[in-house]
Amino acid sequence: MSASPRPDWATVPNLITLLRFVLLSPVCLLLLDGPDTLAVVLLLVWACTDWVDGMLARALDQSSRVGAIIDPIADRIGLAAIVLSLAVAGLLPWAALVLIVVLDVAMVVLATGAALGGRIAVSWLGKVRTFVLMTSVFLLVAAAAWWPDLIPAAQALIWLGVVLHTVSGIDYILRARRAPAAGPAVEAPPSPR
Numbered sequence: 001m002s003a004s005p006r007p008d009w010a011t012v013p014n015l016i017t018l019l020r021f022v023l024l025s026p027v028c029l030l031l032l033d034g035p036d037t038l039a040v041v042l043l044l045v046w047a048c049t050d051w052v053d054g055m056l057a058r059a060l061d062q063s064s065r066v067g068a069i070i071d072p073i074a075d076r077i078g079l080a081a082i083v084l085s086l087a088v089a090g091l092l093p094w095a096a097l098v099l100i101v102v103l104d105v106a107m108v109v110l111a112t113g114a115a116l117g118g119r120i121a122v123s124w125l126g127k128v129r130t131f132v133l134m135t136s137v138f139l140l141v142a143a144a145a146w147w148p149d150l151i152p153a154a155q156a157l158i159w160l161g162v163v164l165h166t167v168s169g170i171d172y173i174l175r176a177r178r179a180p181a182a183g184p185a186v187e188a189p190p191s192p193r
Helices: 012-033 037-059 065-088 094-116 124-146 148-178
Strands: none
Touching: 012 037, 012 065, 037 065, 037 124, 065 094, 065 124, 094 148, 124 148
């Protein structure tokens, strides 16, 4: 008697990604109230789930098509909601929020088909951008909670993340527009999942 194959969506990494969606509301509510220790901790947990789900997908050999789709969606929605919360709380300039969201929408509209079709992949610049942007958001929240004098330094780092986000996003869109109509990407897959 053979075991039935698991459905594509039924993976531990996908469960972790769903946890990221669940954590988003309390993180944003805490940020709106003014960051405190609990906000810093939950934001760190939220951010780490992005790394953990990819690591588990590889370690458990549980890569899935569903994971490849929902992981970047969780990243984009999560980042947009968090930076919106920080802007409403007065910690992030609205211009930074607008640049991040407009570019994310442009990437979704202009590059999603190529990414899902495997014709383009995440670049090293995209990975650096994500690291810098998420680290700067975390440092901004930590500064607001514990060291308010460091808020301007964290905001400057956010602007570096926004610049990298812009350059990486434009590169992503251009690569998607130039990608052939069919055929796999030369680099890594669009998501570690």
